[in-house]
Amino acid sequence: MFKWDAKEYQKSSSAQQKWAKELIKKMDLNGSEKMLDLGCGDGKITSEIATNLEKGCILGIDSSEDMIKLAKETFPETEQPNLKFKVKDFQDLNYNEEFDLIFSNAALHWVKDHSNILKGIKQSLKPNGKILIQMGGKGNGKEILDISTEITHKPEWNSYFQDFSFPYGFYDTNIYEKWLKEAGLKALRVELISKIMDQNGVEGLKSWMQTVWLPYTQRIPVDLQEKFIDEIAIKYLENHPMDKDGMVHVNMVRLEVEAINSK
Template structure:
């Protein structure tokens, strides 16, 4: 899994949509209050802390491969005030747990990973018998409008030189390929489905904030002094095709894949 230099504070300010969707997903966990939970790709920790409040008699470990994110999470949610919550720097493809958890939760993370096989195998190993995973990530067809807008801009004369040798950085899997992966790793599958989602941002500035803080494989290739111009061009191009709604909101059509499976032996 690639490691990008996240601006953790900026991400925290521009990740309301991700947090809203994570809360929807947490409700599906049906937590009873005593579980040991792994939050895979915990980011700034705010969602992890919400899970920790729901398992007061259990524990939650948040992991992320970004040192900046983990540092912010530890600062915001110190162990002294949140004794059932801890954070570690760890890569999703190289998990070091063995039969530690009852539940693994992951929201909007695993589309960053090219090869999911070591991730799923690591999750299976991390779970106790009877444990379950609930994963949500970008799925087949995700964010096509934004990707098209970015492709248009990065192909232009001004920007093409910064994308020599560029490879598409995300994995947006389909249902059948993910079902096969889960079966191969030993999981009993409860549900794998693609779900269309409408992501909303507060006008053009909110859309720019999302691009700036999460589309790092693209923006990170642009010299810092030119980055804001690149982002503005991407957002202007997108909004020409998908104008702001009457209430000023920017809408982005997303497609998530949701995965529920259990370790039954």
């Protein structure tokens, strides 16, 4: 369990929000769906989805109390009665045939074992209910992650990473199709999609790392975290310099999945 800074995430998650908006366009909503958003974070995307559910509703869940607190403050139920937020771990779904559509963006890769999550998703879906999820896929952020691995092996940092293993669940299409089938979900589309994440200069890059690289930074004393991030950012920019507009680009890979609870 990582300690998220919800307000900092809100500032540094523009790429995730952009990709989520692209995902929303693929939903083909009729406006009456009952939906579940897994790992809703600050609630911005959940709120946007709610505006498309004139006769429906959506529940956003996240294991971070700070994220849910910020979501409730930013998007109060009094203004969007069809929108609710709840502190809940998406690894512990206990709903029974409640949702027409389950959505998730940039969340499931924080967990390595997706097979149990998919079984919980199936149980939570109505018959013929659908899922539309996107997360980091195989090869996601490889160049900057390789640099991070190199730096963790340096004498200055190595002691903090003695028992460290790769923390993210970045998977390919084959294993995901297998997990879907085992969970009783019928795959409609499973694909890896290349994306470019843009950050505003070196400070934008470091802010993103400070916000979401918690498996790395939270192993290090607080007073050394900035130095660790600086070292990675400098090394990355040596190989991938800013463009003429001062933007930093990071190659990413997303795993996008559509499936149906076919009974």
